[in-house]
Amino acid sequence: MLAFFVRRLVQAALVMLIISVIAFSIQDNLGDPLREMVGQSVSEAERQALREEMGLNDPFLIQYWRFLKKAVQGDLGTSYFFKRPAVDVILDKLPATLELVFGASLIIILFSVPIGVFAAIYPKHWFSKLAMGVSIVGISIPVFLTAILSIYIFSVELNWLPSFGRGETVEIFGGWTTGFLTRDGLVHLILPCIALSSIMLPLFIRLIRAEMLEVLESEYVKFAWAKGLSPNRVWFLHALKNTLLPVITVGGVQIGTLIAYTILTETVFQWPGMGFLFLEAVNRVDTPLIIAYLIVVGLIFVITNTVVDLIYGLVNPMVKLARPQGGDD
Amino acid sequence: MSLLEVKNLEVRFAMRKEELVALRDVSFKVEKGERLGIVGESGAGKSVAAFSILNLISKPGYISAGEIIFEGQDLTKLSPQQMSQIRGNRISMVFQDPMMTLNPVLTIGTQMTEALHAHQDISKEDAKQRAIETLAQVHIPSAATRFDQYPHELSGGMRQRVVIAIALITKPPLIIADEPTTALDVTIQAEIMDLMMELCRTSEVGLILITHDLGVISQMTQRAIVMYAGRIVEEGDTKDIINDAYHPYTHGLMDALPQKTTPGQRLNQIKGVMPALSSIPDGCAFNPRCPLVADICRTTIPDYSNIGSTRVACHKAAPRGS
Ligand SMILES: Nc1ncnc2c1ncn2[C@@H]1O[C@H](COP(=O)(O)OP(=O)(O)OP(=O)(O)O)[C@@H](O)[C@H]1O
Ligand SMILES: [Mg+2]
Numbered sequence: 001m002l003a004f005f006v007r008r009l010v011q012a013a014l015v016m017l018i019i020s021v022i023a024f025s026i027q028d029n030l031g032d033p034l035r036e037m038v039g040q041s042v043s044e045a046e047r048q049a050l051r052e053e054m055g056l057n058d059p060f061l062i063q064y065w066r067f068l069k070k071a072v073q074g075d076l077g078t079s080y081f082f083k084r085p086a087v088d089v090i091l092d093k094l095p096a097t098l099e100l101v102f103g104a105s106l107i108i109i110l111f112s113v114p115i116g117v118f119a120a121i122y123p124k125h126w127f128s129k130l131a132m133g134v135s136i137v138g139i140s141i142p143v144f145l146t147a148i149l150s151i152y153i154f155s156v157e158l159n160w161l162p163s164f165g166r167g168e169t170v171e172i173f174g175g176w177t178t179g180f181l182t183r184d185g186l187v188h189l190i191l192p193c194i195a196l197s198s199i200m201l202p203l204f205i206r207l208i209r210a211e212m213l214e215v216l217e218s219e220y221v222k223f224a225w226a227k228g229l230s231p232n233r234v235w236f237l238h239a240l241k242n243t244l245l246p247v248i249t250v251g252g253v254q255i256g257t258l259i260a261y262t263i264l265t266e267t268v269f270q271w272p273g274m275g276f277l278f279l280e281a282v283n284r285v286d287t288p289l290i291i292a293y294l295i296v297v298g299l300i301f302v303i304t305n306t307v308v309d310l311i312y313g314l315v316n317p318m319v320k321l322a323r324p325q326g327g328d329d
Numbered sequence: 330m331s332l333l334e335v336k337n338l339e340v341r342f343a344m345r346k347e348e349l350v351a352l353r354d355v356s357f358k359v360e361k362g363e364r365l366g367i368v369g370e371s372g373a374g375k376s377v378a379a380f381s382i383l384n385l386i387s388k389p390g391y392i393s394a395g396e397i398i399f400e401g402q403d404l405t406k407l408s409p410q411q412m413s414q415i416r417g418n419r420i421s422m423v424f425q426d427p428m429m430t431l432n433p434v435l436t437i438g439t440q441m442t443e444a445l446h447a448h449q450d451i452s453k454e455d456a457k458q459r460a461i462e463t464l465a466q467v468h469i470p471s472a473a474t475r476f477d478q479y480p481h482e483l484s485g486g487m488r489q490r491v492v493i494a495i496a497l498i499t500k501p502p503l504i505i506a507d508e509p510t511t512a513l514d515v516t517i518q519a520e521i522m523d524l525m526m527e528l529c530r531t532s533e534v535g536l537i538l539i540t541h542d543l544g545v546i547s548q549m550t551q552r553a554i555v556m557y558a559g560r561i562v563e564e565g566d567t568k569d570i571i572n573d574a575y576h577p578y579t580h581g582l583m584d585a586l587p588q589k590t591t592p593g594q595r596l597n598q599i600k601g602v603m604p605a606l607s608s609i610p611d612g613c614a615f616n617p618r619c620p621l622v623a624d625i626c627r628t629t630i631p632d633y634s635n636i637g638s639t640r641v642a643c644h645k646a647a648p649r650g651s
């Protein structure tokens with residue numbers, strides 16, 4: 001288990017290194033950082049001097065090495081627009097985005113597992129057929145359309161739910177603001193979370209159903225029936241555990257995709273998160289902020305994947321392959 | 330009263346276009362502590378027959394006629410709850426491939442004790458005790474360690490011993506084993522067969538043993554059934570089936586045994602193949618492959634006739650060589 005853990009950590013570090021190279025190389029392609037900093041009024045000679053002083057004329061690798069050294073200390077440069085460390089600007093918005101992703105994941109898990117499992121156990125039931133039909137439609141509707149439609153129905157027409165911002169939040173620890181603890185905050189979370197979960201939910205329902213159908217046909221499930229176990233034990237222990245193994249892996253990757261989709265969702269709902277901030281940063285060519293966003297998101301992605309892999313390792317006994325295989329015959 | 334009496338069993342598969350008959354008019358008995366073998370080529374219906382006893386036929390199969398009387402009650406009339414009290418409790422099964430039979434994510438111990446908990450009011454400690462005893466009974470070394478291991482930590486032969494232990498743990502009067510050694514190495518096959526033989530003898534457990542191998546049948550069983558295309562074509566005491574069979578299909582199976590072939594020569598396989606369920610020929614299903622075929626064989630399904638201990642369905646039934 002320790003070897004597995006170490007291997008996974010090394011992998012994660014490698015991935016982060018690659019992300020940092022990519023993020024750093026974007027810098028040169030996003031226009032001249034000097035112009036952003038000093039404006040047009042400075043003479044060409046002064047510019048050159050400044051360039052030399054800032055090390056912008058150094059070879060790529062040396063510049064990257066400098067960037068990396070600062071980056072591991074949590075310094076990703078200063079946002080041109082906010083005039084504050086880019087990491088701080090991003091981290092201010094991190095809770096809003098993570099709570100959105102968390103809410104959407106919660107919706108996905110709470111609905112996809114029961115619906116997918118039900119549809120596999122009772123494939124001919126009208127509800128299963130309905131769920132499969134709706135999920136096909138759901139996959140093909142883009143997130144922004146779901147978002148706008150839900151705003152139109154629940155905010156504009158019915159006036160049940162707010163469609164704008166986070167509502168009332170409270171600070172819990174270390175500057176983390178949460179909307180989960182106030183009624184207003186929760187109400188504000190509903191529509192954005194539903195919109196964000198809308199493509200992934202049908203995907204997971206279908207995935208879980210397909211996996212479960214396959215597992216139900218397996219010999220070991222047949223053998224479990226032959227032992228005279230209760231249907232609940234066969235379905236929810238023997239079959240479900242094996243169904244969820246591949247789903248956990250896919251789920252880890254999809255959380256990353258979910259973060260990518262927050263850019264869209266946050267824009268539609270004016271959600272004050274990292275995605276919204278990122279779009280603004282792109283508009284303002286705020287390079288340090290863009291790079292900081294990419295690296296923070298990359299880090300979240302790598303962390304979730306590593307955690308998911310570790311969970312997978314805990315659930316799946318076959319991952320502990322460090323021990324030699326038995327063979328006594 | 331027999332332990333098990335299957336009467337005129339018919340099993341169908343409700344396919345989209347048509348109903349396929351997988352078993353027709355299958356009748357046989359198993360006495361208490363008796364070992365019965367079922368042979369036949371692939372597709373003969375051996376597995377369907379075995380699984381239909383516990384109503385575990387895979388979809389879209391169902392029992393369309395007949396009775397399965399076990400310990401005096403007709404299993405075809407039981408509710409699902411009543412049926413699950415028979416499964417794994419009064420009748421256990423051993424499947425073909427031990428690599429697939431055990432659940433990869435549950436420990437050996439869990440998979441053993443759950444069978445006990447499903448059928449008996451037994452404490453966790455007692456169940457564990459019973460499981461370890463049963464593992465020792467099937468000659469698994471360091472049984473207590475195995476209890477906490479996962480299937481992938483055991484070799485194929487060991488896993489089949491575990492499966493047999495699971496089948497035995499509730500002390501059922503009947504075990505159905507569907508080709509329990511086909512997936513194993515040849516050297517381990519004999520060990521597993523010896524083990525099953527020993528266990529059935531010492532505990533007076535009845536056994537239905539399905540196999541391709543007439544050699545195994547002759548070593549293991551007291552009575553034998555030969556199946557072809559969903560029908561029993563010959564049934565009798567094992568020694569009579571082996572030595573004095575009447576059906577040309579049984580003769581064909583005997584001739585195909587490697588021991589009957591001169592070394593270096595090809596095996597004397599029966600020409601042709603078992604028909605698919607959708608294209609079973611009229612008359613005797615075996616007629617296109619039969620060396621003794623006559624006109625009547627192509628039109629009329631042969632009835633059973635009794636000759637000594639044997640029951641045979643063949644218009645041309647005759648002992649070997651005549
Ligand atoms: N689920 C199913 N749907 C349709 N046909 C089936 C199904 N299961 C079995 N059959 C058919 O029933 C017939 C008997 O199959 P069965 O599995 O009992 O053969 P078998 O004698 O056990 O063969 P083998 O030695 O290969 O295990 C075959 O023709 C097979 O194609
Ligand atoms: Mg079979």
